[in-house]
Amino acid sequence: MEDNKFNFDFKWDVFKHIDSIREGRTNFFLIAEAMMVAGYMALSSTEYFLRITVGILGLIYTASWFFVNLRQSNRLDHLAKNNLLYNEFLLEVVKAGKGIPGILIMNYVLPLSTTAFWIILLIKAWIGFPGSAEVLPQTNISIQTLHEILRSHVLFFNS
Secondary structure, eight states: OHHHHHHHHHHHHHHHHHHHHHHHHHHHHHHHHHHHHHHHHHSOTTOHHHHHHHHHHHHHHHHHHHHHHHHHHHHHHHHIIIIITTOHHHHHHHHHTTTSOHHHIIIIIHHHHHHHHHHHHHHHHHHHSTTHHHHSOOOOOOHHHHHHHHHHHHHHHHO
């Protein structure tokens, strides 16, 4: 019995350690992303090459973090499903947090929204790039027209 408790305690400690590493990486990711965004915004609007470079680096960093975080989550899931699932206390803890989709937010929403943000910044930098007028056609859409389009889509999805 004592050996079984030691084995469980060891597995629980490993789980907490892996989770702590993932949380630390997430914090580092958010800080690094904020620094890259601040660097991008500090650049002059005429520094197209640097803006595009920072945007590409932001995309690469976000993709890297996505895969590393997914790997950590898979480790946590494996450990939890195969070793910790049979503990009554831990089952109650898991059931108490069922309404909060933390895995979806950490693994998909955060990296995908950050990716979309970097893509928008890259498009913005590319549109200002000299010679981009030949590649991307200029549109003369007014704010009023854009507002009407968005409003019609919102009404369509809400009906």
